[in-house]
Amino acid sequence: MIILYREADTSLNTFDTLMKKPVETRPENSVEVASLETLEFSKVVFRHKTASYNAIDDLSFSISNGQTAAFVGPSGSGKSTLVKLLVGLYAPNEGEISFNGISSRKVRYNPLRRQIGFVTQETQLYAGSIKDNMLFVNPAASDEDIITALQKASATNLIAKAANGINTVLGENGMKLSGGEKQRISIARALLRNPRLLIFDEATSALDSITEEEISKTIRNISDRREQMTILIAHRLSTIMHADTIYVLEKGKISEVGSHESLLARRGLYYSMWRQQIGERR
Secondary structure (H helix, E strand, C coil), X not given: CCEEECCCCCCCCCHHHXXXXXXXXXXXXXXXXXXXXXXXXXXXXXXXXXXXXXXXXXXXXXXXXXXXXXEECCCCCCHHHHHHHHCCCCCCCEEEEEECCEECCCECXXXXXXXEEEEECCCCEECEEHHHHHXXXXXXXXXXXXXXXXXXXXXXXXXXXCCCHHHCEECCCCECCCHHHXXXXXXXXXXXXXXCXXXXXXXXXXXXXXXXXXXXXXXXXXXXXXXXXXXXXXXXXXXXXXXXXXXXXXXXXXXXXXXXXXXXXXXXXXXXXXXXXXXXXX
């Protein structure tokens, strides 16, 4: 396939790389997780082989269906490592990750990953129509399914201006999309998987401030429907203010936890980050 839109730096934090099927050994007596309802980290520790410190250190949290949890922190706080642990690209050195109460060490990850929707800052669209790009993640989806997902991603204006609706071709000889429009298709594509766990990994960090605000509103609307577990990984705090629980990471540890308002009241690291970012936006 010819890639139409790709950032110059393609790291592991892309949709394709994170959601592809790694070569892995199926554990004995492996278990296939049914509809995902709960996720829990219990005293999880992870250290890269060449590192002298833990990237994730004694991390514990839990989330249930309908809840939204956010993880924020400065660069190097462990956010990227957390994402890879969530989707099974890394296994903890210590502690336990559980899905529906089942240890990740016993879980069959490939069926589990089919229950995960993933949105990153690097939106990748491929040669073909809007419909082709949507079917990439769910070949069995109907036109109605696609349109519903696009509506949930607030992409109705995009479809309205598309000459042939979801059959409109994208790319050099077709419809040109803005950064925000590409991201809306990426969100809709994640929703088309009917995910039980929806992860937004720095989903607005490559956007300008106005588009970021619009996409953040869309993410909030999706969270407010409470149709799945939602995890937000972000540096920009304005994108995660609505989360039920915000975890502040510092050097792989949770240093603060609470709602946006309660964390501001504590006047700790979160408060300092908020003041800095508000100053930058002004």
